[in-house]
Amino acid sequence: MPEQLQPPPNQTAAENADDDLDTLRVLSRSPHPYHRQSFELLEPSDCLIPSHEPFPSLGKDSTPPSDSGTEADDEHFLKGLPAPKVRLHKGLRGKNEPLSGTSTPWLSPAVLEEEGRKTALGINHGEKRVAAERVRRRKEVTRRIAEVLLLGFQGGIVVLNTDAQPYVRIYGKKVLAVIAMLLGLAALYPLRLALWAYRRGTPSKALPIRVPATFDPAPLLYPFITPVLISFLVAQNVKGVVLPNLVLGIAALPRALFPGSRYWESLSSSHWLFSCAPLFLDRLMATTPGSQQGEMSAEVLVLLYPLHQTLCLILHHLTTTSLLVAELQLLSVALLNLLLLATSPQAVILQAVLWGGGVGLMVLSGQVIQWGISLARVPKWRFKRSEIPSKGGFGFGQLKRILSSPNARRQRLSTGEFTNTFSDSAHSTDRGLTTKPTTLRADSFSENEVAPPPTPDAPSSAVKLSFAKPSASQSVPRRHTLPSTGKPGPRSKSSTPSGRRKRSASSSVRAFFSLTHKQATLRKWMYSSYVLTSIILIIFIGIRTYVQYYALDGNEPIGWALGYLFGGLSQFRFQVVQHDLEKWICLPFRLEPSDVQCSSGWIQHLRQFSFGEANTRLVLSGYWLTIIAFGLAIVFSLSPVCEVDTRRKVFHFMMVAMFLPTIYIDPTYIALALSLMLAIFLLVDLIRASQLPPLSGPIAKFLTPYVDGRDLRGPVVISHIFLLIGCAIPLWLSLAGLGREGEGYVRGWEVRERELAMVSGVVCVGLGDAAASLIGRRWGHRKWLWGGGKSIEGSVAFAGAVFLGLGVGGGWLRLGGWETVTTGGGGGGGGGGGGHESLMGVLDVGRLYREWGRERAPRMGVCSVLASLTEAVLTGGNDNVVVPVVLWVCVRGLGI
Numbered sequence: 001m002p003e004q005l006q007p008p009p010n011q012t013a014a015e016n017a018d019d020d021l022d023t024l025r026v027l028s029r030s031p032h033p034y035h036r037q038s039f040e041l042l043e044p045s046d047c048l049i050p051s052h053e054p055f056p057s058l059g060k061d062s063t064p065p066s067d068s069g070t071e072a073d074d075e076h077f078l079k080g081l082p083a084p085k086v087r088l089h090k091g092l093r094g095k096n097e098p099l100s101g102t103s104t105p106w107l108s109p110a111v112l113e114e115e116g117r118k119t120a121l122g123i124n125h126g127e128k129r130v131a132a133e134r135v136r137r138r139k140e141v142t143r144r145i146a147e148v149l150l151l152g153f154q155g156g157i158v159v160l161n162t163d164a165q166p167y168v169r170i171y172g173k174k175v176l177a178v179i180a181m182l183l184g185l186a187a188l189y190p191l192r193l194a195l196w197a198y199r200r201g202t203p204s205k206a207l208p209i210r211v212p213a214t215f216d217p218a219p220l221l222y223p224f225i226t227p228v229l230i231s232f233l234v235a236q237n238v239k240g241v242v243l244p245n246l247v248l249g250i251a252a253l254p255r256a257l258f259p260g261s262r263y264w265e266s267l268s269s270s271h272w273l274f275s276c277a278p279l280f281l282d283r284l285m286a287t288t289p290g291s292q293q294g295e296m297s298a299e300v301l302v303l304l305y306p307l308h309q310t311l312c313l314i315l316h317h318l319t320t321t322s323l324l325v326a327e328l329q330l331l332s333v334a335l336l337n338l339l340l341l342a343t344s345p346q347a348v349i350l351q352a353v354l355w356g357g358g359v360g361l362m363v364l365s366g367q368v369i370q371w372g373i374s375l376a377r378v379p380k381w382r383f384k385r386s387e388i389p390s391k392g393g394f395g396f397g398q399l400k401r402i403l404s405s406p407n408a409r410r411q412r413l414s415t416g417e418f419t420n421t422f423s424d425s426a427h428s429t430d431r432g433l434t435t436k437p438t439t440l441r442a443d444s445f446s447e448n449e450v451a452p453p454p455t456p457d458a459p460s461s462a463v464k465l466s467f468a469k470p471s472a473s474q475s476v477p478r479r480h481t482l483p484s485t486g487k488p489g490p491r492s493k494s495s496t497p498s499g500r501r502k503r504s505a506s507s508s509v510r511a512f513f514s515l516t517h518k519q520a521t522l523r524k525w526m527y528s529s530y531v532l533t534s535i536i537l538i539i540f541i542g543i544r545t546y547v548q549y550y551a552l553d554g555n556e557p558i559g560w561a562l563g564y565l566f567g568g569l570s571q572f573r574f575q576v577v578q579h580d581l582e583k584w585i586c587l588p589f590r591l592e593p594s595d596v597q598c599s600s601g602w603i604q605h606l607r608q609f610s611f612g613e614a615n616t617r618l619v620l621s622g623y624w625l626t627i628i629a630f631g632l633a634i635v636f637s638l639s640p641v642c643e644v645d646t647r648r649k650v651f652h653f654m655m656v657a658m659f660l661p662t663i664y665i666d667p668t669y670i671a672l673a674l675s676l677m678l679a680i681f682l683l684v685d686l687i688r689a690s691q692l693p694p695l696s697g698p699i700a701k702f703l704t705p706y707v708d709g710r711d712l713r714g715p716v717v718i719s720h721i722f723l724l725i726g727c728a729i730p731l732w733l734s735l736a737g738l739g740r741e742g743e744g745y746v747r748g749w750e751v752r753e754r755e756l757a758m759v760s761g762v763v764c765v766g767l768g769d770a771a772a773s774l775i776g777r778r779w780g781h782r783k784w785l786w787g788g789g790k791s792i793e794g795s796v797a798f799a800g801a802v803f804l805g806l807g808v809g810g811g812w813l814r815l816g817g818w819e820t821v822t823t824g825g826g827g828g829g830g831g832g833g834g835g836h837e838s839l840m841g842v843l844d845v846g847r848l849y850r851e852w853g854r855e856r857a858p859r860m861g862v863c864s865v866l867a868s869l870t871e872a873v874l875t876g877g878n879d880n881v882v883v884p885v886v887l888w889v890c891v892r893g894l895g896i
Helices: 013-026 073-080 109-121 127-159 165-199 218-234 242-251 269-275 277-284 298-302 304-322 325-341 345-376 396-402 406-415 417-427 517-550 557-566 570-578 602-611 613-638 644-659 667-690 696-706 709-713 719-736 756-779 792-816 835-841 845-873 879-894
Strands: none
Touching: 127 165, 127 218, 127 845, 127 879, 165 218, 165 242, 165 277, 218 242, 218 325, 218 719, 218 879, 242 269, 242 277, 242 298, 242 304, 242 325, 269 277, 269 304, 277 298, 298 304, 304 325, 304 709, 325 345, 325 879, 345 517, 345 667, 345 719, 517 557, 517 667, 557 613, 602 613, 602 792, 613 644, 613 667, 644 696, 644 719, 644 756, 667 696, 667 719, 696 719, 719 756, 719 879, 756 792, 756 845, 756 879, 792 845, 845 879
């Protein structure tokens, strides 16, 4: 027996038995680990930041909720769930259980379990446990300090950026005032917590405050800091973006930080008042002339807080536990920015797809989808049994079919088919039928059936069946088809035969118990038809009309798309002109050699003159389809021999192969393709989660081999969605900060400049994350100081892969001769003249060494290290989304 479980020498046998029962009870598990009673919760003074948010912190031994990195993705679900609560089982029922303290919603289940184990095992004041806890707490504090320092370093990079400095001078005082206000509220919170504890009694400690080792400051940091940093970097091209993000950053902070807030309130008046502080400061502080140009009205800024909180409630209802608190807040802030600040055609299309499609589906099909989910939760045996129609006679063929095999006979006996068929055949005759003794048992009879006792010469298992002809109006119910020794007693509706209490079904599920299986199947198909019809109507009526007038200058979207992709094909142009469809299908102008004035490098020269812009898009689409087909073939071939983590990384490398070589060629087309793919992914996952036929089953079957722990924590399979978002967000942000060109039907669909930050997401997710996971899992033996699953070897591999990817992206940007943001023209030496002159300009080795070897390579190293460290310390957000944004901020802020 372990040392801590041995009883003292003076204990009696009864006390020893009680201690053994306590130990067993602590180690017991429950099928409902999160259902806790109010008396089982600890004092709120043991936690610094209350967990009013929908997602509490994970357990002390849980793996950080990262979808990738240096450990196996498929292990997160097993490690991440907190331990279940203490619950009595069978013989342990009725014994007094040690209480934890007063009720509070602030502690996480992991901390409760930790305290419960200490109390039950009698090691509250063990020196070894206290010392180990102290060391672990210091490690966690070191981790959080490193996380704050990394964010502070990113802020310094943004402040020193030349493009952001004019807006830093305009809004800097307001930002500093808001930061000072928030720091004051954070410093005031422990005092409020201590006063709360003293008002409810005398605490055991003079200062009843304890920061748990599982404390995660992500909800305090990322929803406020990240949008503000991004807004400064894109403020040059997006007018009035800083002030709304400052308001949204305050609105996204935890509600308990603000005095007067109550966790049961949907909207807190005090939190709303504090969110308006930037607006008050903007009116009080003297600003330079023109600072109000493009700013939102005060009425819109004031209403941002209730809009954000309402959107968070809706998103939480849709995603439940699939998203962490910081992820949910960042998603809401991003959607509101897209709603209020979208100006480019690509952003407007994304706005129409996400907002128009999402709101339309909620209004038209939300209730029907909920009905379909409830109906899918009903097991088949709970449906009402349908009556089997009587058949002609009981012939030899029918008897042979019933008795053909023991399994078939057993199955028909269990469903009552044999007894009903036999009864029907007996009732079909004009006279009563008396059978000879048979070895077939019958233990249920109708009202007109008589079962005489067996004759002495008959076997004990034989029963003489006697049937009388029933009246035409009588029915013959058959319920008990299995043999029984006696008359069954009444069944309890509230407990099982063993005495255990039955779990009651929800009212939404019980409403379908009166349906037969055939009726339920028909209703599922009706729900599916309605949902699919609603989707088609939303796309072709709502979204299509909005995109036509707000993104395409009145051009019909389908005709515009046909001309955008196939307008360079001679046969297609001939058919359009022949059938007089030029008013519907927009054809691009043909460029002559004398008309081409390409000053953006030889790749752009080939795109505009040799191939044509529309044909280049077709080539890119064909290249992507080839990569997808090749990658899926590799994944299917690796399925029998490789684990799921290795197969998942094939999709990461597919993203690199698809977008790293092509993202500079036509960035606006790639941004449009990523927006449409995101909409398709969301729609496909909605169909899968709704469990409506005929598509939900095949989709779920296809995704099952590639899901990880985070996908199993909620209704949304987020791995592929976050992978796409991580690659797309840096490109969308870069395009938001660049000016637009184009004439005619492609106005706003061309950008003159390129920047290295466009490939930040592809490099980070496709190379860095995959390298960290593959190398860290196999050779990662040295863990970071704060523990967890991340290894130093994996982080070094992440930094090296990101540095290599940025180098390849920068080299391709230099070789292609595109104009860049940092040079202001020339693309690093390739901007002047035609294609041949541009190609010769990039071969200047001396200039290449000066620009990339001595200036940009150290900056790329800094960006790689910052991204790698962020991936190592991050626990409150998905690293496939947060780390690419961090890398984009660093690359664009340093002007690489």
